[in-house]
Amino acid sequence: MTPAIELRATRRAFGDVVALDSVSLAIAPGEFFALLGPSGSGKTTCLRLIAGFDQPDSGTILLDGEDVTNSPPFARNVNTVFQDYALFPHMTVAENVAYGPRVRGVATADRSRQAHEMLELVRLGEFGARRPHQLSGGQRQRVALARALINRPKVLLLDEPLGALDLKLREEMQAELKGLQQRLGITFVFVTHDQGEALSMADRVAVFSQGRIEQLDTPRELYNRPQTAFVASFVGSANVVERAAAQRLTGNAQAFAIRPELIELLAAGERAPDGCVHCSGEVIDVLYHGASSRLRVLVDERTTLAVARAETVGGGGSGPAAGATVRLAWRPDHAVPLQD
Amino acid sequence: MPSRPGFSLQGRRSFYFALLLAPPLLWLGIVYLGSLFTLLLQSFYAIDEFTARIVPEFTLATYRQLLTQPAHVDIILRTLLMAVAVTIAAAVIAFPVALYMARYAGPRMKALFYVGVMLPMWTSYLVKVYAWRLILAKQGIASWGLAHLGLMGALDKVLEVPVVGGPSLASSYLGMFVVFVYMWLPFMILPLAAALERVPASLLQASADLGARPGQTFRNVVLPLALPGLAAGSIFTFSLTLGDFIIPSVVGAPGYFIGMMVYQQQGTAGNLPLAAAFSVVPIVLIGLYLMLARRLGAFDAL
Numbered sequence: 268m269t270p271a272i273e274l275r276a277t278r279r280a281f282g283d284v285v286a287l288d289s290v291s292l293a294i295a296p297g298e299f300f301a302l303l304g305p306s307g308s309g310k311t312t313c314l315r316l317i318a319g320f321d322q323p324d325s326g327t328i329l330l331d332g333e334d335v336t337n338s339p340p341f342a343r344n345v346n347t348v349f350q351d352y353a354l355f356p357h358m359t360v361a362e363n364v365a366y367g368p369r370v371r372g373v374a375t376a377d378r379s380r381q382a383h384e385m386l387e388l389v390r391l392g393e394f395g396a397r398r399p400h401q402l403s404g405g406q407r408q409r410v411a412l413a414r415a416l417i418n419r420p421k422v423l424l425l426d427e428p429l430g431a432l433d434l435k436l437r438e439e440m441q442a443e444l445k446g447l448q449q450r451l452g453i454t455f456v457f458v459t460h461d462q463g464e465a466l467s468m469a470d471r472v473a474v475f476s477q478g479r480i481e482q483l484d485t486p487r488e489l490y491n492r493p494q495t496a497f498v499a500s501f502v503g504s505a506n507v508v509e510r511a512a513a514q515r516l517t518g519n520a521q522a523f524a525i526r527p528e529l530i531e532l533l534a535a536g537e538r539a540p541d542g543c544v545h546c547s548g549e550v551i552d553v554l555y556h557g558a559s560s561r562l563r564v565l566v567d568e569r570t571t572l573a574v575a576r577a578e579t580v581g582g583g584g585s586g587p588a589a590g591a592t593v594r595l596a597w598r599p600d601h602a603v604p605l606q607d
Numbered sequence: 608m609p610s611r612p613g614f615s616l617q618g619r620r621s622f623y624f625a626l627l628l629a630p631p632l633l634w635l636g637i638v639y640l641g642s643l644f645t646l647l648l649q650s651f652y653a654i655d656e657f658t659a660r661i662v663p664e665f666t667l668a669t670y671r672q673l674l675t676q677p678a679h680v681d682i683i684l685r686t687l688l689m690a691v692a693v694t695i696a697a698a699v700i701a702f703p704v705a706l707y708m709a710r711y712a713g714p715r716m717k718a719l720f721y722v723g724v725m726l727p728m729w730t731s732y733l734v735k736v737y738a739w740r741l742i743l744a745k746q747g748i749a750s751w752g753l754a755h756l757g758l759m760g761a762l763d764k765v766l767e768v769p770v771v772g773g774p775s776l777a778s779s780y781l782g783m784f785v786v787f788v789y790m791w792l793p794f795m796i797l798p799l800a801a802a803l804e805r806v807p808a809s810l811l812q813a814s815a816d817l818g819a820r821p822g823q824t825f826r827n828v829v830l831p832l833a834l835p836g837l838a839a840g841s842i843f844t845f846s847l848t849l850g851d852f853i854i855p856s857v858v859g860a861p862g863y864f865i866g867m868m869v870y871q872q873q874g875t876a877g878n879l880p881l882a883a884a885f886s887v888v889p890i891v892l893i894g895l896y897l898m899l900a901r902r903l904g905a906f907d908a909l
Contacts, residue, residue: 318812318816319815319816320812320815320816339815340812340815340816341815341816341817341818341819341820345816346816346817347812347813347816349809349812349813350809351807351809353807353809353810353812353813354813355810355813355814355827355828356832357831357832357904366814366817366819366827367817367818369827370814370817370818370819370820370823370827371818414813414817415816415817418817418818
């Protein structure tokens with residue numbers, strides 16, 4: 268099947284800074300795809316190249332098998348939801364949504380009907396006559412969605428779509444976006460720095476770091492089988508144990524990642540289960556998170572491990588406090604070996 | 608009973624606030640609005656035709672004279688037409704310059720353009736006007752340059768056009784128009800560039816993203832969002848042209864302009880009511896212009 272989007276060895280540099288370093292990736296039609304990474308990792312540059320707001324220095328961009336590397340944005344069957352929504356302040360909500368059909372020459376009656384349908388789709392049917400500044404952040408976001416979807420694009424690009432919303436709204440919009448994508452069957456590509464967002468919405472995630480894709484996988488694989496130290500710490504907040512520390516802890520010079528919730532906290536004098544790797548250390552601090560607590564334990568002079576400890580119902584037993592000596596154990600198959 | 612610190616603090620705060628605001632408000636109220644009001648009042652005063660004394664009696668005679676004497680109506684129309692022409696020309700010339708400054712120029716080029724636009728304003732206005740008279744004179748640099756380009760015939764043709772033409776550029780309405788446009792162009796460029804600079808780049812990208820070609824993006828997004836700047840700039844060029852009396856008296860055809868009439872009536876002729884009535888005309892015209900601009904939605908994007 269022809270990929271909806273394909274990047275081949277795409278490179279983009281701004282002066283000395285290489286924003287995107289020979290990135291190749293293929294996104295299947297109908298896929299919900301996330302570009303995840305910290306700021307400056309190249310994910311937004313990647314999105315801008317797909318939209319056509321910027322051209323690569325080298326490499327090829329294909330949309331639906333067609334080379335669009337040097338096509339202007341208006342000639343690409345791709346629409347974008349901008350981070351700041353970029354709603355036209357001098358137009359009403361309905362005029363904003365009808366903008367795509369308008370510049371494509373659709374008759375007034377047709378396009379206002381289409382705009383109304385799109386506004387219904389995002390549950391803003393009664394807001395057509397308002398101006399963007401009269402809407403809340405979440406409503407503006409939905410107008411931006413309706414405006415981008417009215418052209419029936421093959422691909423919808425979303426630049427940090429939930430970044431400007433508060434937590435509760437963000438969770439609602441995650442479910443709404445996912446539902447919308449499934450109903451419309453359009454390829455969604457979204458940029459985010461929030462790993463939770465990427466994991467919960469995307470079918471596949473490309474993790475960016477320093478202009479390269481560190482790992483491209485399903486959320487489950489990324490979380491459970493990170494390949495590099497960067498992915499392990501950025502995506503799962505896992506403990507990353509470097510080679511030297513691994514040698515000291517396990518006798519094996521192989522860097523690995525271990526997630527805090529997979530490390531078992533042993534009671535004083537309790538024997539580690541058979542076959543488990545174990546060590547002892549001193550608790551540096553304890554952060555209470557409600558359902559669980561997170562302890563940082565210094566296991567040798569340079570290595571700290573984060574350990575999650577499930578809290579008991581009712582908030583009884585307070586567990587080890589800072590300064591206490593504890594023993595830790597984990598199953599060797601829970602430690603994920605990392606590439607150097 | 609406990610004291611109410613909130614109340615006294617509030618009271619003291621508003622006292623200081625009033626103290627701070629009083630000088631500028633008094634200045635604005637007395638010096639600006641007060642003199643404007645006196646001016647308005649003067650235009651309703653009568654004048655004794657024999658002694659040329661101003662009689663503080665309410666009369667509409669001055670306005671009747673202003674609006675019925677063909678010579679006066681000519682002056683108003685001439686000034687209005689010139690102001691409209693200058694405003695349109697300034698807008699047409701300023702737009703590409705402002706657009707380049709705001710959206711395309713790099714930081715160094717932008718600084719260069721801002722200095723370049725403002726630099727002429729640091730020179731004496733009178734020096735510039737007289738310099739222009741020399742530039743546009745029959746033996747001046749403008750006709751010298753045109754002669755060398757082989758365009759003298761074209762200039763003669765243009766100067767033969769009735770009304771706009773004349774014996775030389777320096778003594779034609781065309782020359783006056785050129786000088787007006789030159790003088791007020793910075794006042795159009797600067798607010799326009801400021802307005803264009805405020806348009807977020809993402810709006811232009813969004814327009815292109817939704818399928819608009821560059822021309823459509825310009826018409827549908829750039830132009831409407833630049834309208835407040837265009838309105839501000841045109842208020843400058845329009846009102847400055849309406850009120851100026853130096854340019855029409857130094858450059859151009861001998862026909863009178865409102866500013867010259869005010870100068871003459873309150874000076875040599877000593878007819879203060881008529882001078883006042885004439886100076887009310889630009890105020891009324893600008894008021895009408897603002898209403899029109901508002902009706903056309905020039906301030907909607909503010």
